[in-house]
Amino acid sequence: MKKLISILVILLSLSFFLEAQKIDVYQRPLQTERSRDFDAKHYRIALTFDLDKKYFEGENQITLSPLRDDFRECRLDAEELVVTSVLDSKNNPLKFKQDEKQIIVDLSQTYAYGETVTFTVKYNATDPKAGLFFDEENPSNPRMVSTISWPDNAHHWIPCYDFPHDKVTNEMIITVKDKYKVLSNGRLVSVKEEKKTRTKTYHWSQELPHSTYLFMLAIGPYAVIEDSLGSLPVTYWVYEKDVEDAKWIFKKTPAMIDYYNKIFGYEYPWAQYAQVTSPRMGGGAENTTATLLGQGVIHDKRAEQDFSWQRVIAHEVAHQWWGDLITLRTWSETWMNESFGTYCDYLWTQHDNGEDEGAYALLGKKNQYLREAHTRYMRPIVFDRYNRPHDNFDSHTYPKGACVLHMLRFILGDKPFFRTLKHFLHKHEFQAVDTHDLMIAVKDVSGQNLDWFFEQYIFKPGHPVFDISYTWDRDSQKLLLKVIQTQDTSQGIPVYTMPVIIGITTAEKKISEKVWIKQKEQVFEFPVKTKPLLVRFDEENYLLKEWTFDKNLDELLYQLQNDDVIGRSWAASELAEFGDDSRAINGLIDRALNDGFWAVRRNSVEALGRLKKRKHIDLFKEKCKDPNSSVRVAAIEILGDYEEAELVSFFVKRFKEDDSYLAQAETLRAIGKCGDRSQLSFLKEAAQMKSPRNVIQRAADWAIEKIGDAAR
Numbered sequence: 001m002k003k004l005i006s007i008l009v010i011l012l013s014l015s016f017f018l019e020a021q022k023i024d025v026y027q028r029p030l031q032t033e034r035s036r037d038f039d040a041k042h043y044r045i046a047l048t049f050d051l052d053k054k055y056f057e058g059e060n061q062i063t064l065s066p067l068r069d070d071f072r073e074c075r076l077d078a079e080e081l082v083v084t085s086v087l088d089s090k091n092n093p094l095k096f097k098q099d100e101k102q103i104i105v106d107l108s109q110t111y112a113y114g115e116t117v118t119f120t121v122k123y124n125a126t127d128p129k130a131g132l133f134f135d136e137e138n139p140s141n142p143r144m145v146s147t148i149s150w151p152d153n154a155h156h157w158i159p160c161y162d163f164p165h166d167k168v169t170n171e172m173i174i175t176v177k178d179k180y181k182v183l184s185n186g187r188l189v190s191v192k193e194e195k196k197t198r199t200k201t202y203h204w205s206q207e208l209p210h211s212t213y214l215f216m217l218a219i220g221p222y223a224v225i226e227d228s229l230g231s232l233p234v235t236y237w238v239y240e241k242d243v244e245d246a247k248w249i250f251k252k253t254p255a256m257i258d259y260y261n262k263i264f265g266y267e268y269p270w271a272q273y274a275q276v277t278s279p280r281m282g283g284g285a286e287n288t289t290a291t292l293l294g295q296g297v298i299h300d301k302r303a304e305q306d307f308s309w310q311r312v313i314a315h316e317v318a319h320q321w322w323g324d325l326i327t328l329r330t331w332s333e334t335w336m337n338e339s340f341g342t343y344c345d346y347l348w349t350q351h352d353n354g355e356d357e358g359a360y361a362l363l364g365k366k367n368q369y370l371r372e373a374h375t376r377y378m379r380p381i382v383f384d385r386y387n388r389p390h391d392n393f394d395s396h397t398y399p400k401g402a403c404v405l406h407m408l409r410f411i412l413g414d415k416p417f418f419r420t421l422k423h424f425l426h427k428h429e430f431q432a433v434d435t436h437d438l439m440i441a442v443k444d445v446s447g448q449n450l451d452w453f454f455e456q457y458i459f460k461p462g463h464p465v466f467d468i469s470y471t472w473d474r475d476s477q478k479l480l481l482k483v484i485q486t487q488d489t490s491q492g493i494p495v496y497t498m499p500v501i502i503g504i505t506t507a508e509k510k511i512s513e514k515v516w517i518k519q520k521e522q523v524f525e526f527p528v529k530t531k532p533l534l535v536r537f538d539e540e541n542y543l544l545k546e547w548t549f550d551k552n553l554d555e556l557l558y559q560l561q562n563d564d565v566i567g568r569s570w571a572a573s574e575l576a577e578f579g580d581d582s583r584a585i586n587g588l589i590d591r592a593l594n595d596g597f598w599a600v601r602r603n604s605v606e607a608l609g610r611l612k613k614r615k616h617i618d619l620f621k622e623k624c625k626d627p628n629s630s631v632r633v634a635a636i637e638i639l640g641d642y643e644e645a646e647l648v649s650f651f652v653k654r655f656k657e658d659d660s661y662l663a664q665a666e667t668l669r670a671i672g673k674c675g676d677r678s679q680l681s682f683l684k685e686a687a688q689m690k691s692p693r694n695v696i697q698r699a700a701d702w703a704i705e706k707i708g709d710a711a712r
């Protein structure tokens with residue numbers, strides 16, 4: 001019998017239901033890099049805001065340099081903006097036309113390549129639908145303004161050339177009522193107060209060039225928490241009510257910058273680093289020097305175990321190099337920003353929480369990609385077919401690309417890999433880049449031509465699927481390991497060339513050997529004197545892969561006890577297939593109770609849960625008190641599935657005693673499965689409790705409906 005890893009069983013059954021959602025991404029329109037006839041140099045933006053009227057007016061003084069010799073007509077992107085006049089550098093009016101998407105300025109004379117052209121566009125706007133948002137005061141946030149210029153929405157609040165390959169410096173001179181504070185990119189030059197009008201004017205200056213999608217503005221009655229890394233100002237802009245939680249939530253920001261400074265070999269490039277909360281964001285937007293974060297980043301201390309934003313914070317910090325300092329040239333190259341950001345949040349997790357948490361975070365990224373590959377589509381990572389840039393911000397760009405970078409690191413080796421990153425950042429600082437620039441950087445630094453690697457993982461879709469088996473022969477003292485690549489290669493998915501580490505453990509010794517997979521089917525021979533206790537394919541877990549590896553009970557039990565966290569978790573899931581076998585069950589019970597890593601305990605609990613034996617109820621009850629909330633959630637869910645009325649009082653007690661919102665929510669669902677109408681008042685009361693993402697309320701509502709359905 002061939003078995004897939006447990007996660008895949010889930011994925012495959014999920015794919016059956018989601019078949020209808022599969023997308024043919026190759027039907028999307030072909031997109032190419034935009035052509036332009038000037039290079040924008042500087043935008044000096046001065047705006048006055050009226051938050052009551054959701055209105056702003058002002059100007060953008062544009063300095064640019066033509067990229068042609070007969071430059072007279074200048075086209076700028078501008079939507080939802082009312083342009084009132086355009087003035088040349090001597091304040092003479094210039095003719096202009098405006099359509100829905102652009103303003104076309106007649107510069108009244110021609111300019112040649114390399115000359116400097118300056119003119120000013122005066123404009124106003126009322127409550128735009130994109131780019132810049134006015135928000136009214138409500139229980140979650142104060143009255144405020146925030147922007148999301150990503151991916152091409154800066155021109156909804158600034159007339160400009162709005163494509164990432166044009167890098168430009170800018171000033172933002174913003175006048176607001178004096179009760180508000182203003183954050184923007186770069187360095188705060190001055191704050192001038194006008195007593196008569198009760199206004200303040202904030203002058204921010206971004207003195208190093210960046211792309212327009214990174215332009216930002218946040219206006220509100222913010223509390224500003226000041227922190228630093230050496231001479232670098234680090235600030236956290238939050239709502240008054242959030243100050244105390246923000247202090248511990250953002251506390252590690254300077255350490256993250258410090259860590260990245262060291263591993264990238266490039267000192268943080270900008271004048272400051274601010275983080276600001278907004279109701280307009282789900283995750284984060286890595287505006288240069290000032291990241292906008294969803295206000296969900298703020299939560300109480302007990303939510304941290306289930307709803308931590310530390311990885312998002314680390315991801316956005318890393319973008320200050322990967323995205324802001326060097327920037328994708330077009331939206332087909334999203335991985336140049338997001339895969340690096342995602343790989344860096346893994347690196348931070350590993351640095352801050354240790355090897356095991358790091359390994360598990362990376363496994364999570366692999367599975368996230370595989371889910372998309374199975375249920376939606378497979379596409380090359382660099383992909384020029386999309387309706388809008390958002391289409392490419394998917395699980396190919398974020399997690400798959402991060403896993404590909406991890407494999408690149410494996411092939412190059414740690415030192416050459418990080419040397420390459422350093423070289424790449426220095427060589428292309430303040431530039432727009434594409435994958436070929438990275439391929440050249442790899443050659444520059446390591447001397448290695450790895451074009452084949454990029455070809456199979458970046459420019460082609462898919463991933464390898466391995467079928468692995470081995471035989472050991474006592475007489476010849478040889479182990480033969482057979483590796484077959486079983487992926488369907490009909491749709492452009494290649495047969496992969498990759499190194500892989502094979503680990504073989506016997507009672508006498510342990511060997512680890514790197515071999516190269518190059519063919520669809522290969523057999524590797526190893527001299528092994530005694531019967532192997534464990535044969536490990538892809539030791540250290542470098543590869544992005546699916547695989548089947550049919551192992552006997554003895555080997556799985558050994559692996560469950562002795563392998564790394566990824567191997568132990570995998571063995572736990574595999575052991576579920578051995579059903580009633582007492583050795584398998586005892587092995588799983590032992591790991592459920594005693595393993596040092598939560599995911600192994602959780603997988604062991606889940607493997608036992610699949611057997612649904614009444615004799616394990618007490619074990620699951622005990623695991624409802626595991627120190628890790630994710631193990632508790634798994635145990636509570638399994639117990640709920642017994643649908644035993646006598647467990648209800650246990651769940652009520654757990655609800656009262658557990659400090660995890662997710663575990664509490666699971667106890668409510670368990671009550672829904674096991675309970676009767678007498679629980680309704682308890683559930684209704686629970687539904688009133690506040691929790692992140694309303695998990696408690698949603699679980700209570702689910703349970704109430706479940707009991708209602710059962711009573712019908």
Ligand SMILES: [Zn+2]
Pocket residue numbers: 315316319337338341342
């Ligand atoms: Zn990102």
